[in-house]
Amino acid sequence: MVSDAVWNAVLRLFGEVGAGHAGLFLVKYDANKRLAVLRCSHTALPMVRAAVASITKIGDVPAAVQVLRVSGTLKALARKMASAS
Numbered sequence: 312m313v314s315d316a317v318w319n320a321v322l323r324l325f326g327e328v329g330a331g332h333a334g335l336f337l338v339k340y341d342a343n344k345r346l347a348v349l350r351c352s353h354t355a356l357p358m359v360r361a362a363v364a365s366i367t368k369i370g371d372v373p374a375a376v377q378v379l380r381v382s383g384t385l386k387a388l389a390r391k392m393a394s395a396s
Contacts, residue, residue, distance in 0.1 A: 312370050313337065313340055314337035320362035320365050324365060332352065332354070332355050338350050348385070363378060380392060380395070
């Protein structure tokens with residue numbers, strides 16, 4: 312559901328070409344913590360951030376999605392998330 316919401320937001324704002332350029336991929340989702348790790352092209356980061364900010368519903372449930380951390384690698388992201396806890 313989360314990946315569908317993000318993907319649809321990118322499609323809605325930037326079309327199929329923009330979505331293809333983003334290279335969007337859901338790496339991890341923890342439903343209990345309500346955290347998702349998304350991977351995208353570094354050149355498409357501003358597009359993906361804008362799309363994530365535009366999400367108001369996931370399925371039929373109202374939602375507010377925010378970007379907590381951005382990193383160049385998944386390994387560095389895991390380190391940043393561990394130190395923030």
